[in-house]
Amino acid sequence: MSEGSVSQRAHPTDYRAMLVSLVRRVLLVSVLPLIVIAVANFILFYSLNRSIVLEQQANLLRYHKESIEAFLANLTAEVTALAHQYPREELVNGHLERLFEVLQQSAKVITDIGVIDADGQHLKYVGPFDLAGRNYREAEWFTEVVERGYYISDVFTGFRGVPHFIIAVKRSEGDSFWILRITVNTDYFSRLVDAAHVGRTGETFIVNREGRFQTKTRFGDRLLEPSGFPDLTYHDGIKVRTLRMGGVGYICTTTWLSSPRWLLIFRQQVRDVFAPLRNAVVVGILMSAAGVLGAGVLAFLFAHRQVQALKRADAENEALTQRLVATGKTAAVGEMSAGLAHEINNPLATIDTLQTWIRDLAGSSPISEEDRLEILDAATKIGDQVARCKTITQGLLKFARRVDSSPQPVLLSPMLEEMVTVMRTRARIEGVALDTDLSDVPAVRGAPAHLQQIFMNLINNALDATAGRGDGRVVVRTRATDRAVRVDIEDNGPGIPQELLSSIFLPFYTTKPVGKGTGLGLAICYGLVQELGGSIEVSSQPGKGATFTVTLPRVVQERA
Amino acid sequence: MSIRVLLVDDEVSFSQTLAKILSRRGFIVATAGSGEEALVALAREPWDVVLLDVKMPDRDGLSVLGDIRAMPDPPEVIMLTGHLSRSEEEAGLSGGAFAYLLKPHPIPDLESRIRDAAQSVRHRREKTENSLARKGGEL
Numbered sequence: 001m002s003e004g005s006v007s008q009r010a011h012p013t014d015y016r017a018m019l020v021s022l023v024r025r026v027l028l029v030s031v032l033p034l035i036v037i038a039v040a041n042f043i044l045f046y047s048l049n050r051s052i053v054l055e056q057q058a059n060l061l062r063y064h065k066e067s068i069e070a071f072l073a074n075l076t077a078e079v080t081a082l083a084h085q086y087p088r089e090e091l092v093n094g095h096l097e098r099l100f101e102v103l104q105q106s107a108k109v110i111t112d113i114g115v116i117d118a119d120g121q122h123l124k125y126v127g128p129f130d131l132a133g134r135n136y137r138e139a140e141w142f143t144e145v146v147e148r149g150y151y152i153s154d155v156f157t158g159f160r161g162v163p164h165f166i167i168a169v170k171r172s173e174g175d176s177f178w179i180l181r182i183t184v185n186t187d188y189f190s191r192l193v194d195a196a197h198v199g200r201t202g203e204t205f206i207v208n209r210e211g212r213f214q215t216k217t218r219f220g221d222r223l224l225e226p227s228g229f230p231d232l233t234y235h236d237g238i239k240v241r242t243l244r245m246g247g248v249g250y251i252c253t254t255t256w257l258s259s260p261r262w263l264l265i266f267r268q269q270v271r272d273v274f275a276p277l278r279n280a281v282v283v284g285i286l287m288s289a290a291g292v293l294g295a296g297v298l299a300f301l302f303a304h305r306q307v308q309a310l311k312r313a314d315a316e317n318e319a320l321t322q323r324l325v326a327t328g329k330t331a332a333v334g335e336m337s338a339g340l341a342h343e344i345n346n347p348l349a350t351i352d353t354l355q356t357w358i359r360d361l362a363g364s365s366p367i368s369e370e371d372r373l374e375i376l377d378a379a380t381k382i383g384d385q386v387a388r389c390k391t392i393t394q395g396l397l398k399f400a401r402r403v404d405s406s407p408q409p410v411l412l413s414p415m416l417e418e419m420v421t422v423m424r425t426r427a428r429i430e431g432v433a434l435d436t437d438l439s440d441v442p443a444v445r446g447a448p449a450h451l452q453q454i455f456m457n458l459i460n461n462a463l464d465a466t467a468g469r470g471d472g473r474v475v476v477r478t479r480a481t482d483r484a485v486r487v488d489i490e491d492n493g494p495g496i497p498q499e500l501l502s503s504i505f506l507p508f509y510t511t512k513p514v515g516k517g518t519g520l521g522l523a524i525c526y527g528l529v530q531e532l533g534g535s536i537e538v539s540s541q542p543g544k545g546a547t548f549t550v551t552l553p554r555v556v557q558e559r560a
Numbered sequence: 561m562s563i564r565v566l567l568v569d570d571e572v573s574f575s576q577t578l579a580k581i582l583s584r585r586g587f588i589v590a591t592a593g594s595g596e597e598a599l600v601a602l603a604r605e606p607w608d609v610v611l612l613d614v615k616m617p618d619r620d621g622l623s624v625l626g627d628i629r630a631m632p633d634p635p636e637v638i639m640l641t642g643h644l645s646r647s648e649e650e651a652g653l654s655g656g657a658f659a660y661l662l663k664p665h666p667i668p669d670l671e672s673r674i675r676d677a678a679q680s681v682r683h684r685r686e687k688t689e690n691s692l693a694r695k696g697g698e699l
Contacts, residue, residue, distance in 0.1 A: 341642060341643040342615060342641075342642030342643040343642065344642075345642040345643065345662070345663045345664060346571050346574070346642045346663060348663065348664045349571070349574055349640075349642075349663035349664035349665070350571055350573045350574040350577065351664070352664040352666075352667065353574055353577040353578045353581060353664075353667060354573075354577050356581055356667040357577050357580055357581050360581055360584055360585075378577070381573055381577070384573070385573070428617070429615045429617075429642075430615075431617040431618065468620055470618065
């Protein structure tokens with residue numbers, strides 16, 4: 001045997017919660033893809049941008065290296081050409097000044113120029129320092145140039161006490177040789193190397209193999225100072241990497257010059273390199289945020305409209321329920337009045353026969369003592385029947401007092417007791433035992449008229465289900481739960497088949513013969529219970545009966 | 561010959577008083593408090609008219625009517641009900657009830673209805689007896 005049960009829960013609609021959940025869902029659907037796209041875009045954009053920037057830096061440094069090497073090679077070639085153009089005596093006896101002027105004409109590329117003989121003796125010097133007559137036999141560059149024929153030095157201090165570097169060329173003349181030497185203008189060279197200032201922190205400079213500055217830098221580093229550049233190992237081509245110097249991250253692009261072995265460095269702070277990228281990202285985030293905001297506004301408007309539509313539908317539904325309730329009320333009143341008519345008509349019929357009996361007896365003259373007693377007995381019986389009618393009409397009046405349709409705290413047990421008293425008249429006719437099992441339950445909030453209608457419908461249904469069986473029994477039970485009051489209307493009728501359980505709360509659904517049921521009773525109960533914020537459930541074991549359970553929230557005790 | 565009336569009603573005061581009234585007016589009257597009691601009384605002796613209440617605790621008056629009409633040589637049945645429902649009235653009349661009356665029904669009219677019903681049943685019985693006598697004569 002299977003037991004069927006169906007629950008039709010009804011709760012007051014929380015439109016606000018509905019709005020919030022709707023907005024959340026619409027946002028999820030619209031904003032999530034937006035965020036995914038934004039993040040994907042950012043990652044793609046970032047990696048692309050980074051590789052482009054680094055590639056650009058590598059290219060720039062490659063060209064820069066070529067131009068610096070070309071400058072040094074050209075200068076060396078020029079000095080070599082001059083050394084071979086004039087004999088030593090011509091230069092020493094007057095041409096050197098002229099030559100210096102010519103070399104200075106285009107740009108102040110060189111600081112000074114001098115002629116040194118094979119013994120290292122400075123024969124002739126043109127320039128700002130007092131270096132004539134110095135002997136360079138012991139100088140490192142002197143040894144190098146004698147050996148190789150030409151030499152470009154690192155930056156050194158020398159006799160003049162100022163950091164500089166020189167280009168020297170050996171000229172063989174007869175059995176001996178002499179040397180033409182120029183000092184490169186380090187300011188000019190530094191400017192040449194750090195020609196383009198990139199961003200706020202980009203700078204290009206040269207260090208020697210010991211890491212000492214060979215050019216002045218954009219931010220005032222001086223010649224020969226240790227640069228602190230951490231990676232001085234030789235490498236081919238262009239190398240790009242991020243290095244930390246003085247606690248700051250730099251993107252460093254480096255290449256080794258071929259002659260002299262100097263390291264050409266372009267470095268820029270990481271923050272600076274990616275500043276445009278960061279700006280783009282900020283703009284992107286702002287645009288995304290605007291998108292999200294827009295989506296949010298649209299989501300809200302959409303959800304708001306949906307909820308409004310729902311509210312309207314609910315209001316229409318409510319109006320429909322009200323009409324159903326009114327119709328159902330008429331039907332229920334009809335059903336009840338039939339029972340009442342029967343209950344009143346029966347004593348009336350008895351009274352009618354009694355008064356006829358009295359007339360019959362009183363019509364004979366003289367009246368015997370026996371007839372006189374019979375008349376008194378009939379009169380007493382009339383009194384009994386009147387009392388019986390009075391009980392019915394008083395019950396009806398109590399019942400009718402509960403017509404108030406404004407919500408108020410209602411004690412269900414006394415109300416059900418009164419209702420059962422009135423409805424027992426019908427139950428008696430139908431041969432059904434209508435019993436109560438009422439506890440002292442707390443009040444619920446509702447309109448008495450509505451509560452009465454709910455339970456009258458359910459009790460009438462139970463009576464219908466058990467009428468004329470002889471052993472019919474209906475029990476009305478009240479129980480208190482934690483937060484609610486439960487009312488069971490239990491009958492031992494035929495029960496409700498499993499397949500009908502889900503449709504019995506539908507309006508106009510009825511299994512009663514045509515003209516017997518409107519199909520509105522349970523639909524009305526459902527609507528009214530829903531209005532009261534409660535629930536109505538039915539469980540049934542076919543063949544054994546059905547139990548309808550109405551659960552209504554109890555009135556919350558407010559503390560004074 | 562006195563008319564034999566069986567009153568069937570669970571309202572004891574009603575049926576007893578009506579019985580007194582009717583017997584004083586020359587009817588032979590008995591009462592039954594339920595459908596089953598009525599059927600027992602009907603099986604025991606012949607009755608001309610049955611006054612039958614529609615709503616009774618044990619059995620529905622309409623089903624008792626069915627049982628009565630199914631008997632051989634049945635009495636006429638006048639149905640009495642506390643509340644008149646069109647569908648029940650139709651069911652009663654189509655089920656063979658002589659009349660279908662709403663309580664309280666005026667006693668004088670009720671009396672004349674009983675007489676009409678008795679006449680109807682006696683007329684029918686005479687016809688049956690005549691045809692039986694004719695058949696007997698033919699034989």
